[in-house]
């Protein structure tokens with residue numbers, strides 16, 4: 016049962032943690048693993064891994080809490096033996112394999128900063144993030160080393176590259192370390208005092224301009240992740256829980272590692288990519304109690320047809336949740352009518368570290384609405400101008416929207432435990448995320464008379480494509496590097512499955528014609544540098560780009576023109592399609 020909002024204080028949430036012995040602080044690894052071992056539950060299964068080639072009903076590889084404790088402690092010891100100190104950053108670039116999870120928790124145990132990246136990223140996003148985050152170590156796989164990392168090794172600051180899937184040092188390519196031998200020779204590291212404000216995870220997120228921003232989180236965040244896992248998901252010890260997100264995305268760490276382990280649940284991890292038939296089989300055969308997924312995945316299931324679920328009993332799923340993009344009323348109704356599964360929405364961001372607005376497991380569902388602020392979160396809507404900027408009066412005060420159904424920017428009263436503490440090396444951008452005592456989310460929404468929030472769209476130009484948050488500037492920078500391109504504008508257009516897909520308009524160098532050869536070469540360059548997940552789906556040449564007086568490309572105008580929307584209308588601000 017949700018605690019009454021007024022009674023929830025952040026310290027009340029922190030009291031749900033055990034804390035390190037002798038008041039030595041709070042460590043995520045202790046709160047997610049050791050506390051269960053200490054309580055006598057070391058034999059409970061913490062994670063059940065299904066490998067790509069495993070059938071959906073395979074027993075998988077089971078990691079008990081005791082095993083996860085021993086292996087992550089050994090990995091933490093191994094990092095120390097490499098001379099990597101607390102506070103140094105460990106990057107992780109791998110698919111959803113057991114050692115990725117062991118290493119992530121081991122890095123947190125040793126008070127290193129852990130920064131997981133998407134394995135679908137191309138070399139450009141990888142290098143950029145590792146430079147910004149001052150990587151000390153990179154953990155990856157031999158395939159990713161060969162395909163992506165070896166060629167950019169010189170640009171990457173990491174002192175060590177460890178290959179997770181190599182056991183024997185004799186099999187490790189030159190300049191890399193075999194995980195197996197490294198860990199075999201290591202001793203288990205005991206958790207050292209960890210003040211709650213010790214940096215934990217670093218997650219890069221994208222803004223409208225400039226390089227990606229590294230949102231820095233701290234160990235204290237586990238208080239919020241645990242409390243939301245309990246209250247929003249209703250998850251308990253012994254439940255089987257499946258979060259389909261990759262740890263490269265904040266959802267895959269906050270709720271794909273920390274939250275569910277902190278309550279002692281059994282987490283299912285599937286290495287394979289989405290395949291509707293496999294997913295229905297997994298949900299049934301693995302007896303999933305609580306399922307956390309995303310609208311792009313739900314739309315792919317809708318498209319594949321509910322017939323594929325025939326013969327699988329999904330009604331035993333106790334609760335199902337969605338995050339990352341608008342969950343349309345249509346998707347909720349489809350899930351309920353066709354699968355017998357009611358998807359409940361949750362809204363949050365990389366910066367918030369945990370769910371902020373949601374329809375909890377025990378709340379009534381209003382299809383199309385996200386729900387209400389959770390626990391002690393204070394959320395409001397602030398008035399914006401036509402450019403999506405907050406309007407401040409002469410005293411620097413913002414205007415809260417009181418009328419139901421008027422659109423404003425979602426703003427949150429700062430202070431909850433999982434709130435990001437800064438943008439790494441970027442205090443100016445951090446300061447810009449706040450106004451008049453509010454954290455500004457950059458999303459537009461409306462609130463109905465019953466206090467439910469309804470998502471409207473982004474107030475800025477960032478694009479959500481298949482759940483990935485992409486900064487148009489990152490994509491434009493890579494397009495502009497192509498020798499035939501002198502300028503570009505990148506924006507999202509609605510897509511029935513991905514929410515939005517990325518389109519680009521480029522201006523070619525004088526005298527260069529937009530032949531198939533030229534355009535294919537630009538596309539190939541974008542895909543090679545950015546990776547398939549970030550590269551534009553469509554690139555077209557234009558004679559000129561619309562620019563503001565200050566020289567900025569008017570991406571929303573490009574978008575409005577392509578979609579035939581009235582230019583300058585607020586509807587051009589609206590984000591992904593909700594169909």
Ligand code: 6R9
Nearest residue numbers: 338339340341361362363364365458470484
């Ligand atoms: C967790 C996560 C944050 C942005 C956010 C918003 C969009 C997230 C949503 C949603 C509509 C929801 N978003 N949840 N839009 N309905 N339930 O997604 O983090 O990758 O940082 O993205 O995603 O635009 O501002 P992140």
